[in-house]
Amino acid sequence: MVEFHTSEHDELVRPWQASVELAVLRGPDGRVLSVNEAFARKFGVPRASWPGADASTLIHPDDVAGWRGAVARIDRPPHRGSHEHRWQTAQGWRWLSWEDCAVRNADGVIIAYRSIGRDVTKRRLAEEHFQKLASAVEQSPFAIVMTTPDGRVQYVNPRYTQSTGFTLEEIFEKNIPVLRGGHVSDESFIEFQETMRLGRKWTGDLCTRRKDGAALWEHVQVSPIRNFADEVTHLLSMREDITERKKLEDQLRQAQKMESLGTLAGGIAHDFNNVLAIINGFAEIAISRGPANETQARHLREIQDAGQRAVGLVKQILTFSRKTETMFKSVSINQHIKDLGRMCAETFPRTISFGFALDETIPEFSADPNQLQQVIMNLCVNARDAMLAQGGGRISVATERVRGSALLRLNADSEREYVCIKVADTGCGMPAHVRARIFEPFFTTKQTSGGTGLGLSVVYGIILNHKGFLEVESVEGKGSTFLIYLPLEAVKPSAAVVAAAGTARRIPKGTETVLVIEDEQALRDLLKALLVPSGYKLLMAPDGVEAVNMLMSEPSTIDAILLDLNLPRMNGLEVYRNIRRLRPDTKVIVISGNITPETRQELIGLGQKDFIPKPYSLEDLAFRLREMLDRKAQSVA
Numbered sequence: 001m002v003e004f005h006t007s008e009h010d011e012l013v014r015p016w017q018a019s020v021e022l023a024v025l026r027g028p029d030g031r032v033l034s035v036n037e038a039f040a041r042k043f044g045v046p047r048a049s050w051p052g053a054d055a056s057t058l059i060h061p062d063d064v065a066g067w068r069g070a071v072a073r074i075d076r077p078p079h080r081g082s083h084e085h086r087w088q089t090a091q092g093w094r095w096l097s098w099e100d101c102a103v104r105n106a107d108g109v110i111i112a113y114r115s116i117g118r119d120v121t122k123r124r125l126a127e128e129h130f131q132k133l134a135s136a137v138e139q140s141p142f143a144i145v146m147t148t149p150d151g152r153v154q155y156v157n158p159r160y161t162q163s164t165g166f167t168l169e170e171i172f173e174k175n176i177p178v179l180r181g182g183h184v185s186d187e188s189f190i191e192f193q194e195t196m197r198l199g200r201k202w203t204g205d206l207c208t209r210r211k212d213g214a215a216l217w218e219h220v221q222v223s224p225i226r227n228f229a230d231e232v233t234h235l236l237s238m239r240e241d242i243t244e245r246k247k248l249e250d251q252l253r254q255a256q257k258m259e260s261l262g263t264l265a266g267g268i269a270h271d272f273n274n275v276l277a278i279i280n281g282f283a284e285i286a287i288s289r290g291p292a293n294e295t296q297a298r299h300l301r302e303i304q305d306a307g308q309r310a311v312g313l314v315k316q317i318l319t320f321s322r323k324t325e326t327m328f329k330s331v332s333i334n335q336h337i338k339d340l341g342r343m344c345a346e347t348f349p350r351t352i353s354f355g356f357a358l359d360e361t362i363p364e365f366s367a368d369p370n371q372l373q374q375v376i377m378n379l380c381v382n383a384r385d386a387m388l389a390q391g392g393g394r395i396s397v398a399t400e401r402v403r404g405s406a407l408l409r410l411n412a413d414s415e416r417e418y419v420c421i422k423v424a425d426t427g428c429g430m431p432a433h434v435r436a437r438i439f440e441p442f443f444t445t446k447q448t449s450g451g452t453g454l455g456l457s458v459v460y461g462i463i464l465n466h467k468g469f470l471e472v473e474s475v476e477g478k479g480s481t482f483l484i485y486l487p488l489e490a491v492k493p494s495a496a497v498v499a500a501a502g503t504a505r506r507i508p509k510g511t512e513t514v515l516v517i518e519d520e521q522a523l524r525d526l527l528k529a530l531l532v533p534s535g536y537k538l539l540m541a542p543d544g545v546e547a548v549n550m551l552m553s554e555p556s557t558i559d560a561i562l563l564d565l566n567l568p569r570m571n572g573l574e575v576y577r578n579i580r581r582l583r584p585d586t587k588v589i590v591i592s593g594n595i596t597p598e599t600r601q602e603l604i605g606l607g608q609k610d611f612i613p614k615p616y617s618l619e620d621l622a623f624r625l626r627e628m629l630d631r632k633a634q635s636v637a
Helices: 007-014 037-044 061-076 121-138 158-164 170-173 186-197 243-288 294-320 331-345 369-388 404-411 454-466 522-533 544-553 573-581 597-605 616-634
Strands: 022-026 033-035 080-087 094-106 110-119 144-146 153-156 202-209 215-226 232-241 328-330 350-359 365-367 393-403 417-425 468-474 479-487 513-517 537-541 560-564 587-592 610-613
Touching: 007 033, 007 110, 022 037, 037 080, 061 080, 061 094, 061 121, 061 544, 080 537, 094 121, 110 587, 121 144, 144 454, 158 170, 158 215, 158 232, 158 243, 158 544, 186 202, 202 232, 215 243, 215 537, 232 537, 243 294, 243 522, 243 616, 328 616, 331 350, 331 393, 331 417, 350 369, 365 369, 365 479, 369 393, 369 417, 369 454, 369 479, 393 404, 454 468, 468 610, 513 544, 522 537, 537 587, 544 573, 560 573, 560 616, 573 587, 587 616
Parallel strands: 350 393, 513 537, 513 560, 560 587, 587 610
Antiparallel strands: 022 033, 022 110, 080 094, 094 110, 144 153, 144 232, 202 215, 215 232, 328 365, 393 417, 417 479, 468 479
16 A cells, blocks of 8 residues: 655645635545645535545435446546536535546556546536426427527427428428418518517417418417517417317307207298198198189199198208107118118219218117108218219218217217218319308308208208217318218107198098187188188187186187197197196197107197197198097097
8 A cells, every 4th residue: 555644645735725626635545635625615624634534425325336436437547537426515415526637656556536626516407407498398298489580490399390290300491481370461470570579478379281281270479588688589489289179169169050040940940830831721722622723723733832842941941950859760771871872873863873881780770760861862962963063973872880989079978889971972072161151051052053051951950969970071172071970879769649641531520619729810710711611610719828718718618629839928838738727638739830859748748649740731630630539539438
């Protein structure tokens, strides 16, 4: 072991005695030989107390291994090294940076290790803070862009490249105008620039385009960054992808709009039903009494035919507005599609071909077969019309089973299974502004060819009535695809009462007393013209209150009641309750063009059996009335 005196130790650290840097001399065994005043002050121990101390006891436990490795490296040429570790000082744990060198004698033997150090805690904390900040920016779920005040990109984080699809090289080399993108006009961008010039924060929603052309909605905040002289040196743009939120907002607005239109359509349809009942009824009476000549007979038949077509339109309006009752039955969707496909193939132009890809594992499920037929037919007709202008094309119809978990974007039940009906065409497609309105009633692009604008509105109403979902994909010039999702539910018995159809016979006679409760004067006149000549005695009530008064005051027997549900002063349901209370044995036919499933169920629960929808056939009404009265007579006998 090489030995030398304390004075020699002090000589080795003397050049650093007045220095603010720390100096320590250690022997080959690691024990302290000498320190300068700065070292002693740093650790709060007098210089004289340091010789023989073990410096490694002051190092943070997590850094001891690293420190020993650094010391061991000094034994090898070039016998110098540097390292940074945490030390327990008088001020607590501090980061100290050391420059080490080996002290050798004339024979080249290492006799000591000299370390010169400085406190770098502030720098290390700053670096750690910067590293955390850099990691936060790099891993941020928001896209972050830093530009110069004139818009030249200086930095973008990975989230920005992910959301836009552009690489870093493309962003810098192509000088993509990230601040200008999304502003709908030059005026909007100028207003943004003025906000930045004034040093204020700008916030707004912008719609830009990804590299693949897809729309990208972002909530953008742009803030100025200032230097020590309060000058704006950079602009920081924080961008949150809100594309999915925008889609949900659009779906909500569309649903609210369609609900409002449905309510309006249902109200209009009710009024139309009354008008059509009057037109069709008096035309039927005029025809039954024998027109004066063939020309008059032809005119009456034209009126009746037009009235029946109008009845069909009203039914479509009520289907759209979901004001009609759905008759759920067991449905084999693939068989329906095959049957309709054969019919369409026979009736559509030969330039239009059909293709089918049907999943035969789809079981029968609960649905209204007539309404589903209407959906598929409307979509096929629309596809046909979209392809006629270009001379023909192909309609593809497919079915498959889909888990609800794959349809969460549509708010589907993740526990349910759905059947997807896909109808695609190779037609002209639709621009965005047309696609946004196709389910609105009376909106049509086929004004010159007699389109009513109700086909897709009816489809929309039927799908919602079946608790299903509807999606549309269309590119102008490349065709359209309609995707319908219906829940695969087992068949539930329907409580709907189906009115028996009348037969083409002479209006039956009767002598009974009938109370007609109807607010429309023309309809009361129509029923009077039908029933009085047939021998019935008629009582008339124009509203619910008068009807109840008549039930209480009329001394004679009332054999039957024809009850409209939509009445002033007292609604028809309340009138029916009074009938059951005041005249429980009187038979009632409920007549309404706008009866909801809930109202029908309530009436059935109160014992009602006979229903006739408006507009009705006078012949059907007369036979239904006679059948009901005869049924009563038989039960009494």
